[in-house]
Amino acid sequence: MIFGLPVISVAIWLPIIFGILVLATGDDKNAPLARTLALVGATLGFLVTIPLYTGFVRDTSQMQFVEMHDWISRFNIHYHVGVDGISVLFILLTAFFTPLVVLAGWKVIEKRVAQYMACFLIMSGIMIGVFSALDSMLFYVFWESMLIPMFLIIGVWGGQNRVYAAVKFFLYTLLGSLLMLVALIYLYMQTGGSFEIQDFHRVSLPMTAQILIFIAFFLAFAVKVPMFPVHTWLPDAHVEAPTGGSVILAAIMLKVGAYGFLRFSMPIVPDASLKLAGVMIALSLIAVVYIGLVALAQSDMKKLVAYSSIAHMGFVTLGFFIFNANGMEGALLQMISHGFVSGALFLCIGVMYDRMHTRNIADYGGVANTMPVFAAFFMLFAMANVGLPGTSGFVGEFIVILGAVKVNFWYAFFAATTLVFGAAYTLWMYKRVVFGAVANHHVAELTDLVLREKLIFVILAVAVLGMGLYPLPFSEIMHVSVNDLLVHLARSKLP
């Protein structure tokens, strides 16, 4: 409880209320006020999530900080929220990034400042809602409403081709989730009139139904992750989105899809999950190898990092579907780390884009000469993307590969190719952009980071190194919930 108010509701609604207040500041005359108010709201929004970590009871897999209220009693739909060891860290991650994107857009966004800031604040609240909803209809509402602010962010503040990208993003992800709604309604009928996710976990289902439900969920979640072959919206969305949009998209929104697999697909239809695990693993490994190679061919920095995100998320789905504790915990750690690292990389690209107005690798060269401090931060985050031990990027990949060896050596073999491919595309980009002699007079005129940018990077550097050197606080909180999920998965739900 915070001041007598339930923690999760505060975490969801505080940023949304601040978002509405920011909107109320009106047009760009009041931009400074809008910015300040947004930063205050975002920072408060992060602070109020901290009790979720400190007050979390680590030895139970029960939902904690639960709130339950009637919402639409005609269909037995509740406002039911709570967290367990799987979801709690993502709420903190979401709230952690909101102040950073507000800061990142501080100077760069000059038009419709209030609306821009409000989008991110509201987005933050909605995403926390997604991670904490325990009623499937509540989840669905949050899930779909997430699209709206992101659609606006890309469509209004995006690049030249923003309308194509925004529409593609919207339709792609919307189409994916429609079948999920059908599956939820089917489950509602099977449980005898409940939209509770935990009731879904208990209902027994025949194999055919399980497989159909799995496919319905798969379409919704795989598009968000995104998994091969439904990934092509992501590079387009990233390229056109403003920096803040890319950061939230990569750091948080992709995690929502992966989270869905853990909260819905696997516990609701465990038998189908086991049966189709081979397909999922194959798709994951394709993501690692094929997408790793495709990333190598990119000439646009944002596209490159977008493809790198898909390859890294391949590790997450691989970890889920090898069905052991190493894989699942490694995947969750990878999700958090990827949030830090991809967010940081998009911010790095944003810093260069703000100065040069190009994302094309060929337009750069020798940035280290004029921006040495930036080059050092960029190197750290690039190395984290490469999965260097001591950075957060190593932890998840390492544990997933160790877990994969236990299941099948060849899974680990293909997954481990990321050691080479990941290094190749990341460091080759770094070489062409940062190293070398000053390539042109635009690069020669670059100025190094200002205090605001340094602050953002220092915060992220601490996160990346801290998690890399001491990941225990991140992993111990999830043990019990992960083990419970694995036990649940091992029990057949066939009637």
Added chain:
Amino acid sequence: MNNLYLMVPLAPLLGAIVAGLFGKAVGRTWAHRIAILLVGVAFAGSVAIFNDVAEGHTFNGAVYTWLTSGGASFQVGFLIDKLTVTMMLVVTFVSLMVHIYTIGYMEEDAGYQRFFGYISLFTFAMLMLVMSNNFMQLFFGWEAVGLVSYLLIGFWFKKPTAIYANLKAFLVNRVGDFGFLLGIGLVLMVFGTLQYDVVFANAAAHANDIAPIPGFSWNMMSAICILLFIGAMGKSAQFPLHVWLPDSMEGPTPISALIHAATMVTAGIFMVARMSPLFELSETALSFVMVIGSITALFMGFLGIIQNDIKRVVAYSTLSQLGYMTVALGASAYSVAIFHLMTHAFFKALLFLAAGSVIMAVHHNQDIRFMGGLKKYMPITWITSLIGSLALIGTPFFSGFYSKDSIIEAVALSKLPVSGFAYFAVVAGVFVTAFYSFRMYFLVFHGKERYDQAPHDDHHAVDDHAAHEAAQATAQPPAKAAKHKAAKHVKNEHAAHAAKPHETPWVVTLPLILLAIPSVLIGYLTIEPMLYGSYFGDAIYISEHHHALHEMHEEFHGAFAMVTHAFTTLPLWLAIAGVASSAFLYLKRPDIPSAIQKRFQLVYTLLDNKYYFDRFNDWFFAGGARGASRILWKFGDVTLIDGVMVNGTAKLVGMFSGVMRRLQSGYIYHYAFSMIIGVFVLMTVRTWFE
């Protein structure tokens, strides 16, 4: 736990933070003072720990739990025994020497503090690697030294060749790490932990298991050891993953000495010695190790003969010597490998630093064809280089003699089926080593003075440092470049090009002298305890089926007797022959080498192209990956998935709705007509079914 253990790696880390992150604030002088002081602290700490371990106080314990997952606990911890402490002494001592040397060598460089930051960080990472008591931390140190190596090879990041070389080094090492990581994965699967002590204690129980690799029925230990050794092949530059090491010479000379000769590249050797309880269980793996080592030892030596860049000669010599160490590992003579690692660290660091001193003296020229007769200008560098070279070729009483002769003997006594080839390789290698070492020595210090003949515009032969600054000068707008101190430096260089060579300042020569002392003495003093005494104790395990070292012990009658015995064996005479022939060819008759080169053009071309490995890798792996990635992207993502599937679906919907739209034409007779057709069809269907 002894706090000293923590202090040794953390002191250089602190130095790295101060020099690297706050270099500007503390200034040049204080940056190097603090960094050197803290590395000195690490060295003093290592000496204290050595004394402690000598009294039998070994340690194995955790510092903190890094992660727990799936029943396994991953820890950061230290294992302090004789093997560790030997490495700690070598690493901190060479690092200290290189730190001091750097004051002189990097004096005029703009990235002075950054350089100190990197080498201190390297010292930290290397210490974490050798002090680890588990595979996870080993991997951490392993990759961290790789990172610093990457940063240092590309230290002069404006030079295209340097940033090509550092990317290449990182990627080739990653190929090795790929195998290494899978090996670690198998270890965790089999033993349920990554702690050395538990793994080693239970290793024998799994000696005859079949590895769980679907499709193959390999022995478990062979699979684990070969995978781990692939990591060592990357880090210790063994054939065919050796290709990165010669290119790494693009980095400043001090780090060539520290990282690419004395310490980092020996990490693979150390790792295999540490894993002796595993390798001893697999003859297959040991044979594999021995073959790779002997190929590296002999064939990389050949390449040293035709190099003209002073640093590259030493680099190929390093490759060849690493091959020797690997052969010793294959022969189960782990202590001999570590012994050679130690002696090599001293004399090879000495040779590199001396090469750097020469480079400074002749104004940043690296081509040995344009040196000659330098001994009268720089006596200290001359004498110490001679000592280093004598140690390298295995002159009696010098440290290299004891270690190299022991390796040859161990191979001779090995019972592995491949030991015949290995024996040939290491014995022939003695001649090759002597030949290329003294070819370089004679060309640099003796003969006619040619330092004034160096071509000015030849960027390839010019020292990396100058080329880096030159790149800077041309790339920046003139106004800015003029302001830049470094650009001035280039001008001075050119003005001073014809000036006489000079001895280098004391910060450069002092480390040479301090390294020359152990290069001479350390072998004589330590061979008995290290190889035949109980020095390593339990740190190294040798199976009772492998007798080589045991038999050597029986024939060993003291370090002095070893010398007298050497005169009756082939290797010593081969070494003498090597020196004699290079003296004849390069001092007496300098016309003959070029004649030979013309006569055997084919062989020369093969060697000059380094057996075409680089070409092949560039074409097949780098080019292949780039080509494949473009095709996959253009065809797979853009055409197939996005073009056909995604936008194709959108088009299909568009087409379909276009057709549907036609139906709603608004004309009554269209609707009436379709109604009649509909009624007709329905009635037909109905009558059919009745």
